[in-house]
Every structure is written in structure tokens, then in C-alpha cells.
Amino acid sequence: YMDRPADTKDGCKHRCTDAAMEYFKSEVMEMCHRENLYQIDLLHGSKNRVTEREYWAQKKGQLALDKENAAREATGQPTKPTKFETDKAKLRRTIRQALSQAGSFDEFASLLLREGVTVKESRGRLSYLTP
Incomplete structure (x- = not known):
């Protein structure tokens, strides 16, 4: 070197x-x-790269969810899911599932549309619009 x-x-x-x-x-x-x-x-x-902003959003979201679940348990209400997931993480998971099932682009777009994600293509690039 x-x-x-x-x-x-x-x-x-x-x-x-x-x-x-x-x-x-x-x-x-x-x-x-x-x-x-x-x-x-x-x-x-890492295979799944996350930005620092997304990392901290996940950490803060998890802390808020844990506090909310602790308060719900104290009052006897049912708790929410215990793992917080950012919008980007949900989108990545949805895209991976659709990619593994789809055989064509149209099928891929329809699978994502069922999950509430709109797919747009512009100049050879795909963009995803979440609800």
C-alpha cells in the first residue's frame, strides 16, 4: 500500500x-x-446497508414502542408488536418478498400494489411510493 x-x-x-x-x-x-x-x-x-439517520430512527422508534407497551401492560391493555420497523425497512421487506415471487415486471408491480406500494418507472429507474 x-x-x-x-x-x-x-x-x-x-x-x-x-x-x-x-x-x-x-x-x-x-x-x-x-x-x-x-x-x-x-x-x-453488510448485505443490508442502512444510513445513520435510519439507524437512529429505528432506535428511537423501538424505545418509544417499548415505553408505549410498558404503559399498556400497566393498564392491562393488549400490547402492540414488540419490534419496531421503519418505513424503509418495511418497503425493503415488501420488495424482497415481491421479487422472490414475481416472474415479470407487471407481476412485480401488481404484487407491490396489493401491499399498497405504487411502482413508477422513469428513465430506466424504479421509484416506490408508499401509502
């Missing part, structure tokens, strides 16, 4: 390349493994 002499000299600017980042990630993973620390896979990203 070091392809210039300045990359190894003290006091020189560090130039971060893709190869250097791959090397550093693998070194961090090896150090954590050696020290028996929990380590996520830094080299191969």
Missing part, C-alpha cells in the same frame, strides 16, 4: 489510498481477533 517514499517518512503528509484503507482495516481486524475482541467484518460490508 506504500508506493511513495514519503509514505514511510516521519513528518510527511499521509496519503490515504484505497489499498492503504484495505490494509488498515485488515490490520485492525487481526488485532481485535488476536485480543479476543468482538469485531465486525470491515472488509465486506
